[in-house]
Amino acid sequence: MFSLILVLVLLFSSPLPSPASPSSSANYSSEYVAALLADYHQPNGLQIVMPKLIEYIKEEGSDDWVAIQHVAGAYQMMARKMYSGGVNVEKAKQGLEETAKLFKSASIAYDAFMERLMDRKVEEYPQLSYATNPTLVYRSWGDALVKLGRAEEAAAVYEEAKEKGIFASAVCRPEKEMKAIHPGYIFENPYHELEAELEAMLPKIRWEFLNDGEKGGVQEGKGGWKRESGGLVDASSGTGWLQQTYFANGSQTSSPSSCEAYPTLCAFVKEHLGELSNKGQVKLSVMEPGTVVPPHAGPTMERLRMHCAVFVPDNSEKSFIRVGDVLRAWEEGKCFIFSEHCEHEVAIQADATDSRVVLIVDLPNVFLSDWEDYKGAGGSWKKEEWEKLQQAKRGSSEAAATTAAKDNKSEL
CATH class of the missing domain: 2.60.120.330 (B-lactam Antibiotic, Isopenicillin N Synthase; Chain)
Incomplete structure (x- = not known):
């Protein structure tokens, strides 16, 4: 309980200013952030690391998507807990506003990082071992906007992620995309x-x-x-x-x-x-x-x-x-x-x-198209049963696509 109160004080006592747009020429490589994030997973790590991460992204690390994402995630976690506990809804909204701004900054920083990565080695970025899947940036950014009642903005975020290839669909948004037959909603x-x-x-x-x-x-x-x-x-x-x-x-x-x-x-x-x-x-x-x-x-x-x-x-x-x-x-x-x-x-x-x-x-999920993925999800069907369903669903999808193509052709 003490930890929760401390982090709430740290995060919500005064809102963060909006982080600056990242500079493509800035030095992304940071032993400092890598060391901080290593401490983050130690006992009492959140209390020790979070104030330093906040200062880092405010002053010198505004182009570091890993650091920004960790701070944004902490804001979101506390805001959601305040909502579900009915603690202080106005403070929770304030936290979600900061969450949305920070995840937006993380997405810009991620884009800049991907551009720099084309001519530099991944090994130069030690904090990447603490990075989470970039899908979480867009999922969390959109979720914060939805909670704030800004559904149209959230939909635009999901579409942006789809256009960048981060999600296969703006509607279906898992943390990790896996090859699968889409049976419908x-x-x-x-x-x-x-x-x-x-x-x-x-x-x-x-x-x-x-x-x-x-x-x-x-x-x-x-x-x-x-x-x-x-x-x-x-x-x-x-x-x-x-x-x-x-x-x-x-x-x-x-x-x-x-x-x-x-x-x-x-x-x-x-x-x-x-x-x-x-x-x-x-x-x-x-x-x-x-x-x-x-x-x-x-x-x-x-x-x-x-x-x-x-x-x-x-x-x-x-x-x-x-x-x-x-x-x-x-x-x-x-x-x-x-x-x-x-x-x-x-x-x-x-x-x-x-x-x-x-x-x-x-x-x-029996519709996962890779047998090992299905087994990893706890699947208990025999491989013959699974393959039969896969074939049947593929046949249905192909037949539907053929029918749609014929309908379109007849309308021309």
């Missing part, structure tokens, strides 16, 4: 048997949820229930998003109390451990009426996300999820699957009679 579930099993379980899970609620268990701090902490919703608005996690990144995470309340879910996770995404989660998601999750894109292509509706209020006609350009409402007792690394947003009707409850199950 919301599509036919390739996990047919698992979907049928989950839909058969949903009445039991619904009963367990209602029973838990009657006992007062569905609230923050009880039985593993936690508020969303990533800053995707504004806690000060009076609406909220509760989650209870049973599986995360390859391991079962449920507590004895949550398994006592939800034995069906705990048994499901235990039985299917080897089939779930090792880059994803299984969790119950409860969104209260009025909750709005602004547009955002998941970080990885390695998982597909399934939503299974446990409880949908009767009067929630205006509650929806949008993925890409597809709108979808939840149907109680039914599941659907979507590309979570593509842009999506959620809105729950403000005057809904009750919360929307969804079971989220992340599964390995």
Whole structure:
């Protein structure tokens, strides 16, 4: 807690001036920054390094995209935590304004760096070993603008990244691009048997949820229930998003109390451990009426996300999820699957009679076109099954392209 307070004071006590545009003739190579970023990962490193990094990018390092990105990331992390905790929304907005400015500067510095790199050696830039993927610059820059209500500016940022080849698509924005078949935004579930099993379980899970609620268990701090902490919703608005996690990144995470309340879910996770995404989660998601999750894109292509509706209020006609350009409402007792690394947003009707409850199950992305990528994502299908799906999807895509070409030709 002390660390969080210290960093908040450092970052938000006085806004940074906008960093100067980087000079292409400036010396990018910096042993100083490399040494600082090495300390950054040591105990108490954030408190030690951040003031020095701030001074560096203000005075002498305004063309150093690695240093700028680290400072911008710290601003964004603290601002998002303030939003999700309802600490001080105005200060959080101030932090996000600084975040957007800094990530913009990082993008300019990155472009200048790429120009210099054409006639210099990568080894001359020791801090590059601490650089993150440049996709994070554009993802984070756009996310900050969206949170500030500047969606059109964010869309322009994503288009710019696409034009530069940083993203393959302005809509689907993973941290790391992987070769894959694009099945669509919301599509036919390739996990047919698992979907049928989950839909058969949903009445039991619904009963367990209602029973838990009657006992007062569905609230923050009880039985593993936690508020969303990533800053995707504004806690000060009076609406909220509760989650209870049973599986995360390859391991079962449920507590004895949550398994006592939800034995069906705990048994499901235990039985299917080897089939779930090792880059994803299984969790119950409860969104209260009025909750709005602004547009955002998941970080990885390695998982597909399934939503299974446990409880949908009767009067929630205006509650929806949008993925890409597809709108979808939840149907109680039914599941659907979507590309979570593509842009999506959620809105729950403000005057809904009750919360929307969804079971989220992340599964390995069978549409990844490289067998090793699929296996690395935790894939459990036999290679023959995977190849059959790949061939079928490629055939569908080729047929659609041929039809579109014929239609265009007939219109000429």
